[in-house]
Amino acid sequence: IEQDDSVRVQAILEELHFADIAEIIDDLNLDQAIFIIKLLDSVRTSEALMELDEDQRDRILSALSPQEIADELEEMDTDDAADILNELPENVAQEVISAMMDEEHVENIVDLLRYEENSAGGLMAKELVKVNENWTVTGCVSEMRAQAENVTRVHSIYVVDNNQKLKGRLSLKDLLTSAESTPIKDVYIPKVDYVTVNTSGEEVARIMRKYDLEAIPVVDELDRLVGRVTIDDIVDFITEEAEKDYQLASGISQDVEANDSIWELTRARFPWLVLGLFGGIGAAAIMGLFEPLMSQHAILFLFTPLIAAMAGNVGVQSSAIIVQGIANDDLKGSIGNRLIKEVLLAMLNGLMLGILLFAYTYFSKGDVMVSLAISTALFTVIIAAGLIGTSVPIILHKRGIDPALATGPFITTSNDICGILIYFMLAKAIIGI
Amino acid sequence: IEQDDSVRVQAILEELHFADIAEIIDDLNLDQAIFIIKLLDSVRTSEALMELDEDQRDRILSALSPQEIADELEEMDTDDAADILNELPENVAQEVISAMMDEEHVENIVDLLRYEENSAGGLMAKELVKVNENWTVTGCVSEMRAQAENVTRVHSIYVVDNNQKLKGRLSLKDLLTSAESTPIKDVYIPKVDYVTVNTSGEEVARIMRKYDLEAIPVVDELDRLVGRVTIDDIVDFITEEAEKDYQLASGISQDVEANDSIWELTRARFPWLVLGLFGGIGAAAIMGLFEPLMSQHAILFLFTPLIAAMAGNVGVQSSAIIVQGIANDDLKGSIGNRLIKEVLLAMLNGLMLGILLFAYTYFSKGDVMVSLAISTALFTVIIAAGLIGTSVPIILHKRGIDPALATGPFITTSNDICGILIYFMLAKAIIGI
Known part of the structure; x- marks a missing residue:
């Protein structure tokens, strides 16, 4: 197809979305793409x-060339053009x-560049249909027709006063059924949901989801x-945020895809693995301190992977619930209450798991003290991991970190x-060495 | 507020969305809510x-009572009513x-109950505006007016033939600018994106995102x-799917929230922890087989948490990338190619991490063979974990499992x-005991 047969390629492309x-x-490769x-x-x-x-x-x-890019941007909506300029x-x-x-x-685009990417200002487009509350229905209709040419989807007509302050919205039906000389002031709906330029993207998404909005001023x-902000931008935003969270939780630090090069994938994955390596070396060093125990109580060393894995699992579970609660903005009650709840939960789980582990170790090895040491340690470690898992995301969020x-892996490694x-400290104390 | 002061409460509620x-x-509690x-x-x-x-x-x-519920459902859109009946x-x-x-x-609602929740059929509503291609513009407008009363947002006017087959869509502008006696056949746009009742929810979301659609027939x-299917249902669907994936990845088996009771949270978390416990017991049993090594090569046991953690980390990273690729439907190439790529990637990461670990163990303990054994094992384990992490989600997907x-935790535990x-097998072979 790509034999420079411009006419045929063009004919095909014209049919496509x-x-x-x-x-x-x-x-395609770069040359073909440019072509x-x-x-x-x-x-x-x-x-x-x-x-x-x-x-x-x-x-x-x-x-x-800059000129060619400029020509493209002239055709784009302001929000898309601003995104490209940012790149x-x-x-x-x-x-x-x-x-x-x-x-x-240009002015509108440059205006948008001022806002943070993750805020309502960064997500919004300048294209919209607005009318002044002092206009009459007739004046309004002709103004709207002119404005609507630049707007792909109208969604809503917003009403502003002389100072451009948002006053409400106008229903197309009310507009069409009102007498021509009626001032807009008398027909608009003063109730309208809106956000400010500094509202976070998450909050915009939450409000639009809650009220099933397709656009918000x-x-x-x-x-x-x-x-x-229109709903299609919010859909993209939600999807990207979810992917980012999922990648962060899986130890991938950049936005990568399965089709990226090995080099790009390594850059996204390697740092976390190095972190895990240091964590493992740290764990080895700690166990090294207790090496003298090994001759008498080798069994303790057999259960370290179990303890480490359980600490990691409980920590991730606690964190995940808090992270989702923060994302949905439905965490109720103080941090203190939340920690108390998590302790109770961890105690319940820890107790059941501790009993299971005690049963296993006691029946397989027959040493009460050692079994007690291992299962008590599991119980304690689960509570500690629950506390760390609950408090860390809350603290990160308070400091403005995702x-x-x-x-x-960072928390999993620390929990390990x-x-x-x-x-080992508990085991040593209980067995009394 | 709840002193049975109906009039005042009603006045307040009337103001609210x-x-x-x-x-x-x-x-509120149940009695207040019912009130x-x-x-x-x-x-x-x-x-x-x-x-x-x-x-x-x-x-x-x-x-x-059933009668009271029925009264509520009469007022709902068909898709919402069907969701409630399902519950x-x-x-x-x-x-x-x-x-x-x-x-x-009722007929429409019962019709919707037939479809799987996760398909276009399960997500769609029956409410829409459609016209017959054989009607004229005049006939069309009066029909549309009647239909639009039941539809919250019109979005698009769909054109069907006498057999109700979807032919295309109609632009409101074309409708208004055409002569009154023109048949619809001559003015409609025959290109329209659509999905079938069996299309999966993920696929509907992907198509609507790709083409920035607000509704799809x-x-x-x-x-x-x-x-x-309208965009607001898709927004809810995307958010719920993302939450479900995130919870699965974190070892939470049911849809729970931070505010749920300790009992509900335990039910969602405990099964995975038991799995982790069994995994840990399995690991301990395997290590038990190699216990005789402990007297001579205690150092091997110090590094088991490191090896287990790295296997888990690499596995989760590989899986996460494949899971996202499947979700976005952009995995290209055969499974074979993907596994080869992952092996190369794992070899690169494993080599670098192996060298780091060798350097650490050699300089801190000074035993070449033991250091070599530990770092070679790390290298091999990373490759194995990468392979498991890549193939398991592909296999699960082929079998229709999420x-x-x-x-x-299931895969993390097996990887451990x-x-x-x-x-231990490699270490034993290399040190030659």
Whole structure:
């Protein structure tokens, strides 16, 4: 197909949805991709560009001139254009901005660059339909028609006052059934859900999910309407956040995919493995301190992997529940109460597991004191791991760090070491050596 | 507030959005909740009911009579009503169905009950706006007006033929700008994305995300239009799936929340911990076989937690990447290629980590053979764990089991045991005892 047969390729591409074109481009090499990008008209290129895999997009963009990139951005929605500019090196972004022609569009895009990526400001687009409360129905309709041309999906009509403050929203039905000279003031609905530019992405997602919204207006610190977030951006946001949490919990530090190169995958995985290695060396060092015990009580050393694994499992379980509670914003009660609850829970689980382990060790080895030492240590380690697992995500969250980190290898490794330390100290005390 | 002061409570509730009412009801005890439910008019109750926490909803429903439930369901969208019926015990559901009055509504709901919860059929609602391709523009507009009354958000107008087969969609703009006597046949857009009733929920979510759709029509095996899935249901679906995967990976077997009772939390967590306990006992038994080594080579036993932890970490990393690849449907190439890639990756990581560990053990203990044995074992265990971690989720997926299970404690525990077994066998061979 790729024999430079532009006409035929173009005919095929014209039939396809831009998301499918993006999928095809993802599978091509750079030269072929550029060839296709240049063949497409710029409305479709810009849409296909947004759907591309990030790595492939970076490669394509770095092969285009600033002027060419500027032409693409002119066709994009403000939020997408801002995302692309964020991905470019700063000097290139600067050149692209100066090469763009549409003054208002550029201003809107640069405006969006100010906000943090993870906030309502960073997620919103400038495209929306708004009317002034002092207009009449007639004036409104013609204004709306002009504005709607730049907006892919209208969703809602927002009403603002002379200072651009958000006052409410307008139902299309009310607009159409009102007399032509009625001022908007008399027909708009003053109740409207909104978020501010600094609202976190998670919170925007939560509100839109809760009220089943398809778009939500965004206001600045002075309550002025500055943009809106649409549900498709939120769907992407939710999916990416979930993937990030899942990867953090699995010990993968960057956004990687199964199809990435071995080198990229290693960069994402190796640091956590080194951490695990140091953790293991730490555990070995601690056990080394108790080596003299080995001649008399070899059995203690056989159960260290069990103790370490249980500490890790309990810690991850406790953390995961807290992390989800934080994400859904439904943690109730104080930290103190939560820790007390976790201790009770850990005691219940620890007691049952301790009895099981005692039964096994006693019947297989026949030494009451040693069995008691091992199972008491398990009980204690489970409580400690539960406490660490509960408090670490809460503390991370308070310090503005993603609490999902707590379910990853870092905590598991610390729990392993703590667990082994507690185990040997308790065992030593109980057996009385 | 709850002093049976119906009038005042009612006044307050009237001001609130149903999602907020649901949040309040979640925090009340059962009697208070029922009191409020009975106070609200049934449109709002039914909407608030849908937003409730599942446990609280079950309690409230079991306190209502079948007739009362039927009245609520009459007001609900078909998909929500079907979800509620699914939650009820079978005999109650039967009574509720017979108590409902609106024949067509009941038929639609019962129809939805046939589909699997996790499929497009289970996610879709019957409410939509459709027109026949043989109608004229005038006939169409009056039909649409009647249909739209039952539909909360119109999104799209679908076009069907006389056999109810989906032909395309209609743009409101084209409809309004066409002459009144034009047949729909001449103005509709024949390109439309759709899914069948058996398409999995994941696939529906992927398509809607890819094409940024807000609603997608669902057809049956004969291409007849039977319903549509809207984006708000997909947002809920994506969030729930992500939570489920995250919980599976963390060793939590049921859908629990931080605020659930200790008993519920224990039921979700304890089974995995028992599994971990058995794993640990298995590891201890394996190590017991090598106990005679202890007198000469105690150091080997100090490094078992390290080996077990690394096997677990590598396994979870490999599985997580495959699980996400499966979820996004972007795994390319055969299983063979994927395993070869993972082996290369594991060899690279294993070599680097092995060298690090060799350096540490050699400089701290000074025994070349023992250091070599430990680091070679680490290298081998990492490769084995990578292979297990890659193949298990692929196999689970092929058998129709959720691959996210592979990142949970089950695989970690098996990896631990395998790792320890490989470790001691290799060490024994290398040191030559």
